[in-house]
Each structure stands twice: as C-alpha cells, then as structure tokens.
Amino acid sequence: MPAVRSNIVPLRHARPGVVAYVKSPAEWFVGNSGWIQGTDGVALIDTCGTEQATLELLRDVRKYAGDVELTVVITHAHGERHNGLGVALRGGGTALAARDSVELVKAGPQTYGNVFTCTRWGVLEPPEPDAVRPVTGWQRLDLGGAAADVVAVPGVAHTAGDLVVHEPRSGTLFTGDLVFIGSTPMAVHGSIPGWLDALGWLQDTFRPRTVVPGHGPVATPGHTAFHAMRVYLEWLLEATARQSDFTKLAKQASLRWPGWRNPERHVGNLMRAYADQHGRKLDVDLAIDAVLAAAGGRIDLDYLLDGEPVRRIS
Numbered sequence: 659m660p661a662v663r664s665n666i667v668p669l670r671h672a673r674p675g676v677v678a679y680v681k682s683p684a685e686w687f688v689g690n691s692g693w694i695q696g697t698d699g700v701a702l703i704d705t706c707g708t709e710q711a712t713l714e715l716l717r718d719v720r721k722y723a724g725d726v727e728l729t730v731v732i733t734h735a736h737g738e739r740h741n742g743l744g745v746a747l748r749g750g751g752t753a754l755a756a757r758d759s760v761e762l763v764k765a766g767p768q769t770y771g772n773v774f775t776c777t778r779w780g781v782l783e784p785p786e787p788d789a790v791r792p793v794t795g796w797q798r799l800d801l802g803g804a805a806a807d808v809v810a811v812p813g814v815a816h817t818a819g820d821l822v823v824h825e826p827r828s829g830t831l832f833t834g835d836l837v838f839i840g841s842t843p844m845a846v847h848g849s850i851p852g853w854l855d856a857l858g859w860l861q862d863t864f865r866p867r868t869v870v871p872g873h874g875p876v877a878t879p880g881h882t883a884f885h886a887m888r889v890y891l892e893w894l895l896e897a898t899a900r901q902s903d904f905t906k907l908a909k910q911a912s913l914r915w916p917g918w919r920n921p922e923r924h925v926g927n928l929m930r931a932y933a934d935q936h937g938r939k940l941d942v943d944l945a946i947d948a949v950l951a952a953a954g955g956r957i958d959l960d961y962l963l964d965g966e967p968v969r970r971i972s
Contacts (some may be wrong), residue, residue, distance in 0.1 A: 675694060675695040675696065675722075675723070675804055676692075676694050676825050676828055676830050677692055677693050677694075677695075677722065678690060678692045678832075678870045678876050679691040679692050679693070679715060679718070680870075680875060680876065682874075682875075683841075683919060684838070684839070684840050684841040684873035684874045684919055685841070685919060685920065686774070686920065686957050686959065687707045687737070687738045687774065687959055688707075688738070688873070689704065689706075689707075689738045689739065689835070689872050689873055690704075690870060690871065690872060690873065690874075691703055691704045691705065691706065691715055692704075692823075692832050692870050693719050693722075693723065694801065694804060694805075694806040694823070694825050695719075695722065695723035695726070695801065695804065696726075696800075696801025696802035696803045696804035696805075697726070697801075697802035697803050697804075698726055698727060698800075698801055698802030698803075699726050699727040699728070699729060699799065699800075699801040699802060700719060700723040700726055700727070700728055700729070700801065701729050701730075701731055701799050701801060701806040701808075701823065702715075702719055702728060702729070702730045702731065702746065703731050703733065703823050703832045703834075703870075704730075704731070704732060704733055704739045704740075704834065705730060705732075705739065705740060705741065705742030705743050705745065705746050706738070706741065706742045707737055707738040707741045707742070707779075707959075708741065708742070708778055708779050708780050708782070709742065709745050709779065709780025709781050709782055710778070710780050711742065712741075712742025712745045712746055713745065715742070716745075716746055726801075726802075727751065728746070728747075728749075728750070728751035728752075729751060729752050729753070729754065729799055730743060730746050730747065730751060730752070730753040730754070731753070731754045731755075731806075731808050731821060731823050732753060732754065732755040732759065732763050732790075732821070733820060733821050733822065733823075733832070733833075733834025733835065733872070734756070734759055734816060734817045734819060734820045734821070734834055734835060735755065735759035735762035735763050735768075735817060735819060736768070736817070736835070736847075737767060737768035737769060737770065739834070739835075740755075740762075740763045740767075740768075741767040741768065741769075741779075741782050742782070743763065743784075743785045743790075744766065744767075744782060744783035744784050744785045745781075745782065745783070747785050747786065747789055751789070752789050752790075752791060753785055753789055753790045753791070754790075754791055754792075754793050754797070754808055754821070755790055755791075755792065755793065755819065755821065756792070756793055756794075756810050756811070756819030756820055756821045757792040757793070757794050757810070757819060758817075758818040758819030759817065759818070759819030759820075759821075760790055760791075760792045760819075763785070763790055764784060764785065764787050764790050765784060766782070766783065766784025766785075767779070767782040767783075767784070772946070772956070773946060773950065773956060773957060774956060774957050774958070774959050775956050775957070775958050775959065775960070776958075776959040776960055777960055778959075778960055793808055793809075793810050793821055794810055795809070795810055796808075796809050796810075797809075804825075804827075805825070805826060805827075806823055806824070806825060807823065807824040807825075807826060808821055808822075808823055809821065809822050809823075809824065809863075811836065811856050811859070811860075812855075812856070812859060813849070813852045813855060813856065814848055814849040814852040815836060815848055815849065815852045815853045815855070815856035816834070816835045816836050816843075816844075816845070816847070816848045816853060816856075817835075817847045817848050818847070818848070820834060820835075820836060820856070821834065822834060822836065822860065822864075824864050824866070828867065828868065829864070829865070829866050829867035829868060829880075830866065830867070830868045830869075830870065831860065831864050831866035831868070831869050831870070831880060832870045833860070833869055833870065833871055833872060833883075834872045835872035835873065836853070836856055836857065836860065836872070836887075837869060837871035837872060837874075837877075837883045837884070837887055838871060838872060838873045838874060838887070839871045839873065839874025839875055839877060839883055839886070840873070840874040840875065840917070840918060840919065841873050841874060841918055841919040841920050842915070842918045842919065842920045842921055842922075842923040842924060842927070843887065843890065843891075843923065843927065844923050844926070844927070845891075845894075845923075845926070845927040845930045845931070846926045846927070846929070846930050846940065846942055846945045846946065846949075847942065848930070849930075849934055850891050850894055850895055850927075850930060850931045850934045850935075851895070851934055851935070853887075853891055854888060854891050854892065857884050857887055857888055857891075860884065861881060861884050865880075866880035866881075867879060867880055868880055869883045869884075871883060890915065891931075893911070893914070894927055894928060894930075894931035895931050895934075895935055897910070897911075897928065897931070898928055898931045898932040898935065899935065902932055904925050904928045904929055904932070904948065905925060905952075907924075907925075907928050908921070908924040908925040908928060908952065911924040911928070912924060921952075922949050922950075922952035922953040923949055924952075925945075925948045925949060925952050926945040926946065926948055926949040929944070929945045929948060930945065
C-alpha cells in the first residue's frame with residue numbers, strides 16, 4: 659500500500675493565502691485540511707489524526723502564514739479531524755466546532771480501537787475546554803486583509819454537527835466530509851436525506867467556484883463535486899426503498915462506482931439509508947460491524963500513517 663502524500667496546493671482562481679492541504683490516497687483516517695491566512699490571523703480547517711501528521715501540518719502553516727493568531731475550525735467530530743487539536747493549540751489559539759460536535763471535540767482524541775489497529779498515534783491530548791467554542795449559525799473571522807466565513811450546516815448531514823468554511827473573495831468552499839471525491843462516503847453517523855438537503859443548501863448558499871473536499875482532489879468548478887455526491891446518495895435511497903439485502907446491494911454499488919476506494923463503506927451506507935427512509939433507528943455498532951466484515955476485519959492504519967516527505971506545489 660502507498661504511503662500518504664500531502665500536497666500544499668495554492669488554489670487556482672483563489673486569492674493568495676487560500677491553501678488546500680490535500681492528502682492522498684483518500685483513505686481511512688486520511689483527510690484533507692487547509693487554511694486561509696491574513697496579516698493578523700490564520701484559520702486552519704481541521705487537524706490530522708496523529709501527532710506527527712498534525713505537527714507537519716502546523717510546520718507548513720507557520721512557514722506560509724507566519725506566527726499569527728491561530729483559529730482551528732473543526733468541520734465535524736471524527737478523529738481524523740480533531741485528534742490533533744490539542745497538539746495544534748499547544749502554543750495557544752482557539753477552536754470552533756458545531757454546537758452538536760463541541761462536547762466530542764472537547765473530550766479529546768478518538769482512536770476507535772474496535773475499528774482500527776494503529777501504533778503511531780503519538781502523544782495526543784484533548785484541548786483546553788475553554789478553547790473550544792460553538793458555532794450555531796454564520797460567523798465571520800477577520801484575519802486582517804482576509805476573511806473566513808465559518809457556517810454551521812442546518813440539520814443532520816454527514817454527522818449531527820457539521821461546519822463548512824467559505825472564503826468569499828475567491829468562492830472557495832472547504833466542505834469537510836460533506837463531499838468525498840474518489841472514495842466512498844461514510845454515512846452511518848448522519849442522515850442520507852439530511853445530507854442531500856445540505857448539498858442543495860451549500861450550492862444555493864455559496865455557489866462555490868472551488869470545492870476543497872474532505873477526501874480527494876480539489877474540484878473546479880465546484881458544482882461537479884456536489885453532483886457526484888447527490889447521484890450516489892439518491893441511489894442509496896432508491897436501492898433501499900424495497901430491498902434490505904445490503905450485501906447484494908453493496909456489490910451493485912461497487913460495480914456502479916468501480917473506481918472509488920473503500921467500497922466496504924457501501925454496506926453501512928445502505929443500512930443507514932434503509933433506516934432513514936423506513937423510520938427506523940440505525941444500530942450504528944451493527945453497521946460498523948458490517949463494514950468491517952466487508953473489509954475483512956479491523957483496518958490497519960500503520961501502513962498509511964507512515965507517511966512520506968511533503969511535496970510542495972507552487
């Protein structure tokens with residue numbers, strides 16, 4: 659398996675200081691980050707799952723943005739996004755999270771021992787509780803000659819508490835895991851109908867020119883990323899309208915989207931879709947067990963978290 663590569667991508671059509679930190683391949687616990695910088699501050703969108711990866715991210719943020727005030731925006735409360743928050747705030751700063759994600763973020767790193775095996779987490783600690791502040795609507799960060807709009811997503815989508823970050827001058831939208839490109843989304847902690855609503859809301863509200871997804875390459879024009887996600891989520895609902903053979907349907911999904919990584923996630927997504935539209939409560943643990951069975955057991959992260967030197971694109 660290939661090691662993780664991190665590419666610092668100054669975005670085309672974006673103003674200087676709007677940067678995507680794209681990690682590939684788009685795998686379990688390997689997600690994109692990014693930042694928006696001004697003369698007085700920098701907004702960092704998400705940390706990493708391990709101490710070392712977060713330290714490498716911070717090194718590059720400081721190299722480009724300098725020693726200015728740091729605000730970390732956590733797009734949602736999954737470990738790949740907020741495990742490194744305590745590391746990022748060792749030198750000070752604040753964090754923002756959606757109201758329904760704040761308590762999980764404050765609780766500290768999530769390593770999901772029933773799902774993953776890993777020996778390379780490093781030293782991870784929770785952030786100081788008063789350093790994490792909730793976002794319930796629309797909050798603008800004045801960074802000094804630059805701005806970042808941090809916006810809470812209405813309702814339940816990828817999770818019960820999602821945030822997005824928009825840079826208004828360039829029309830760049832950091833979506834967190836509301837958008838996956840080139841890998842199978844993971845929906846068991848959210849809502850399929852709510853996710854579809856959120857995609858429509860994002861496109862109508864921001865009309866982004868550039869989308870930085872939670873996983874996968876940057877999308878320009880931005881609407882292409884929304885379309886691909888919508889097609890998949892709508893298929894999940896259609897497929898489970900009258901069927902509950904999730905293993906059979908997951909095989910169909912793998913044939914329809916053969917190039918997507920992590921096809922084991924299809925079965926959990928189908929279980930979520932079935933529960934959503936039939937008014938049932940999903941047993942999340944059971945859905946995760948089905949995903950792991952499709953993957954052949956617990957997922958070994960060590961081969962991905964070994965990493966390679968960062969390749970910079972200027």
